[in-house]
Amino acid sequence: MKTFKSLEDFVGTHFIYTYDNGWEYELYVKNDHTIDYRIHGGMVAGRWLKDQEVSLVMLTEGIYKITWTEPTGTDVALDFLPNEGKLHGMIFFPKWVEEYPEITVCFQNDFIDLMHESREKYETYPKYLVPEFAKITYTAEAGKDNDEVVAQGPYKEMTNDIRNGKYFDQNYKMIKH
Template sequence: MTDKQFQTLDDFLGTHFIYTYDNGWEYEWYAKNDHTVDYRIHGGMVAGRWVTDQPAEIVMLTPGVYKVTWTEPTGTDVALDSLPNEQKMHGTIFFPKWVQDHPEITVTYQNEHIDLMEESREKYATYPKLIVPEFAKITYMGDAGQDNDAVINQTPYAGMTDDIRAGKFYDEHYRHTQA
């Protein structure tokens, strides 16, 4: 895990995180650049879902404290507050009713199924939303650099986050060590 001190927005951008919410859901998330995030979901009701090039609003609230927000094609809204110097996060996920009722539709590589996400959003109920506000512990931070397409580029598998934390997944250039 990186030991850098986060002070500026540039310190945050290019950082790859793994964190576990207090409810046990495990997420992997990458601040790809100042307007894009990539992520994989390893635990919770949509475990197995992964997304690249998700447009997001990324701001620094004060030195070392960051807020990231976005709306997915599913209609899910996300707000993350990150305090990497304290290895803490707080996330609020606003799941539309259809995602709560049919999470299996979203458990895929979203980028290849945008039409299905939009169709489902129109077909099924979106309200009431399931609001999941949770604190999380950051269990991994890696300096992947900005715009690194090798960070989140494959389907999550059981034990992936353990491999990443153990240094078995990326080499010194933040490229996959496994085929």
């Protein structure tokens, strides 16, 4: 298993993780300022996006923090401890996302205007806070700026296909599904 020491070790890594509440997420650290991700379980399962701008820092050797604000108004802070196979996430969902999660279940990149409109139309407060630990169930080196890592929406057995080597070839290119 890869040992993470530097920020360079972290960038280009593809993760699947499951929060203690059962929500399953997939995140690809595309480069030092961008992530792609898919949500496979939980209140907004089926949501996916590419090229989310983030703040990415190494807190200390092998421990990383990623933070961002989404077009929905959702704020996210993730602390990755990949050498220990875990992370802690804090998600700050606006009230409207908790009340109307189905609006966000889409390929967000195609619906940025709808996210902005919904953010203005519906209530933000009180925010729905989700502080959870997660177990990292998959880690792989996908390389930087690999647009094939998150290239399609999530489907039922996708994370199992990825973990079982049925989704990517030896060059980390998507096998057509």
